[in-house]
């Protein structure tokens with residue numbers, strides 16, 4: 397959903413490489429108080445939407461909140477975490493596996509024609525027809541999590557900062573945004589320009605987390 401009444405700022409001219417984006421991304425919880433450029437926001441969402449997914453299912457869905465009154469309620473649902481209202485926008489990333497299944501022909505590659513659409517329907521009905529909503533929802537979430545990662549790096553590459561968040565009450569967020577009961581959240585993502593440095597990255601070494609065979 398777009399909000400044409402939101403005043404906007406100049407488009408970003410930043411285009412960091414993937415390496416630069418990864419190395420400079422840190423969680424930011426205090427943001428410059430200016431609205432998001434709406435074209436940048438769309439570009440970042442479009443880049444995230446290029447994430448891969450099994451059978452090209454594209455289970456992710458985005459809800460973009462840029463209305464201060466809704467951000468205040470979202471903050472309450474996130475146990476008062478201040479970054480929700482400090483950021484000019486919050487992208488709620490969730491997976492909707494039931495919508496994915498209902499419209500699965502849309503995800504067949506157009507080059508494969510009607511056969512591709514029928515095949516896509518069969519694939520998904522075979523794989524998920526016997527599963528319950530929660531079980532297949534979990535599969536959908538694992539796809540949406542990939543887009544969540546892409547989203548953070550796309551934002552950084554365009555010069556924006558974010559903080560991924562799972563510290564919220566999912567039921568409260570569903571009610572606030574009118575989302576169906578079956579959706580599963582990848583997370584909330586406040587986004588904007590940093591007004592603090594954040595903590596330097598602190599990570600395990602490659603040796604600590606890797607076995608080479």
Ligand SMILES: Cc1cc2nc3c(=O)[nH]c(=O)nc-3n(C[C@H](O)[C@H](O)[C@H](O)COP(=O)(O)O)c2cc1C
Pocket residue numbers: 421422423424425477559560561562563564583594595596597598
């Ligand atoms: C899935 C996920 C959930 C998180 N939830 C929260 C959260 O609710 N609140 C918060 O302040 N930070 C949250 N974080 C941020 C982490 O604390 C942060 O990513 C981690 O400490 C590494 O720091 P960095 O992001 O600055 O590199 C979350 C991160 C991830 C990936």
